Amino acid sequence: MTHEKEYSMIQEVLHLLNQDGTNKYARIMEMVLNQAMEVERTEVLQAQPYERTDERTGYANGFKDKTVTLASGKILLKIPQVRGGLEFYPSAVEKGIRSERALKLAIAEMYVRCM
Numbered sequence: 001m002t003h004e005k006e007y008s009m010i011q012e013v014l015h016l017l018n019q020d021g022t023n024k025y026a027r028i029m030e031m032v033l034n035q036a037m038e039v040e041r042t043e044v045l046q047a048q049p050y051e052r053t054d055e056r057t058g059y060a061n062g063f064k065d066k067t068v069t070l071a072s073g074k075i076l077l078k079i080p081q082v083r084g085g086l087e088f089y090p091s092a093v094e095k096g097i098r099s100e101r102a103l104k105l106a107i108a109e110m111y112v113r114c115m
Contacts, residue, residue, distance in 0.1 A: 026073035034078050037090040041080040044088050058084035
């Protein structure tokens, strides 16, 4: 992930926090989770998108949309897909997740692992 992409996401989060509206927290959670899942896929593949290395373990293969309903609104998660004999599903989201409680537990677990 490039520094420009990180900086623009931080700017967008700050912009959303300063706006009025009821679903701004859902939008922020959507942005952060989608970015975290892309970073996790990059780590699993051991290569950036379009990067050719000897360490690469598979290939990015687009995204699959998944809608999750939260108290603050619905969010659209873009679940990263991989191909090339590698099984991958983001740790921030459980397969079949439909509730906010399960999503919060997954985020908390992801936070604890990173510490």
